[in-house]
Amino acid sequence: MALLADKAQLAFAIMRERYPYLPVVLTPFGFGLSAWLANRFFDGSQGSGIPQVMAARRLADQEERSRLVSLRMAFGKILLLGLGLGVGASAGREGPTVQVGAAIMFALGRFAPHRQPGLLLAGASAGVAAAFNAPLAGIMFGIEEMSRSFEVRSSVLVLATVIAAGLTSQAVLGNYTYFGVATDSLGWGWPWLAVGLAAIVGGAAGGAFSRCVILFSMGLPGRIGVAIKAHPVSFAVICGLLVAVCGLMAGGTIFGTGYEESKQILAGQAVPAAFGPFKWLATMLTAISGIPGGIFSPSLSVGAGLAANFAPLIPQVPINVLAILFMAAYLAGVVQAPLTSAIIVSEMTADHALILPIMISALAASLISKTICPEGIYHALADKFTRGKTVIERQT
Known part of the structure; x- marks a missing residue:
């Protein structure tokens, strides 16, 4: 694959x-x-x-x-x-x-x-x-x-x-290490504001993403929802056209997984300022279109892109450190699984010096996300496949 x-x-x-x-x-x-x-x-x-x-x-x-x-x-x-x-x-x-x-x-x-x-x-x-x-x-x-x-x-x-x-x-x-090896750390004092910033932005953006995907997947109310359900292929075509427009607006950077753009940001290289917001929109459009594809890698890319957008607010924090915090926070905001998000980002960058701020930002982002989207995206969508069917006792 x-x-x-x-x-x-x-x-x-x-x-x-x-x-x-x-x-x-x-x-x-x-x-x-x-x-x-x-x-x-x-x-x-x-x-x-x-x-x-x-x-x-x-x-x-x-x-x-x-x-x-x-x-x-x-x-x-x-x-x-x-x-x-x-x-x-x-x-x-x-x-x-x-x-x-x-x-x-x-x-x-x-x-x-x-x-x-x-x-x-x-x-x-x-x-x-x-x-x-x-x-x-x-x-x-x-x-x-x-x-x-x-x-x-x-x-x-x-x-x-x-x-x-x-x-x-x-x-x-x-x-291999998925995103290469990062060795920077987060100093004490003012740089720790980056943890709070990542949690707020990542949690809010991730929660909004999940809320939109769940809303479309469960069916919009009224005639629009009926039309989407009756014509799924036409709706996918419209989503594809909007993704293409997002690509043109962001200089072609939002297509695919976003892996290369994330690596560029972690390496301190510039990407278009539109990358983060339009990657968020393109990933949401892809997710609601009904075509097979995951959201893990694009979510990490959105997090890195948002870090590049907010980097001027905390110039004393290295961009790769800020990107790692934002990646973990946004992924946790989307899937509401903070430990998994923190460990994924930590293992993919091999930066163990950041494990504590990564975990804090992921946990806080997950809590913020729950205020926008009370149920995790995967569990909400799973209910759609079990509706009206015999199930075994659900684990808690």
Whole structure:
């Protein structure tokens, strides 16, 4: 998935460099095609895939589970993720790896239905670990976000699967730190204002993002909501056109995962001032369009972009330090999983000197986000897949 995603983004970048206005045509067409394929052949592959895995863990019926985490669904997820990135969608691969990892474990454990919730948890955790080369983040994601609890009998399975996924990822891609190695620290005194700033901005922006995505996914009221539900492909085309416009307004920086732009910001290099706000908008449009794609990487990119926008307010804080704090805060604001967000960012930058301010900013951002969006985005969307179906006792 990683190699396919990189190749797809590179192909789109080459085409856009040669034909700067190509996204105005290609992106809407690609969004429409992806939405049509998802609805026609791979229904259940839409979005990041994390809500589908959460819903599958709750469902009691094996056939209902298989509609969300089958190998066929995994194939469609990989294919349509590549298509989306190849036409300029503001999406990431890290969320879809959760659904793919869960689908693999579901297939392996099909003859042991009583073990399926634990197997799905292990596959989801392994997907995060492999995508970010961040094993601790994978384990914490399973504890904090996927299950909201941790059973002793699942712990060995999750740990073993995460280790296997990490080793396999390193064998294919090599041992690497996702965003490189950062070594700066946050001095005492006034620089700690950056923690509060990151928490406020990241929590508010992340909460607003989640609120918008949940609102559109659950269905807008009135005629607009009815029209979107009746014409999902046309709505995806409109979203694609708006993403293309965002790309033109931001100098072509908002397409894809935003990985390169994030690395530039962490390295102290300038990006367009419009990158952060338009990346937020483009990611939201991609998420509500119904095409397969994750929000992890784009969320980190939005956080880095917002840090670049607010950097002049705290000139004494190095931009890479501010970007790391904003990345953790915004991601925590979106997913409302502060420990997972803090550990992901810490592992991806290998800057352990910042672990305490990272955790504080992520926790505060998550609390601020809850005032705007009371329920986490993944759990709210998971409820849509379990509505009216038989579920097992929900873990708390």
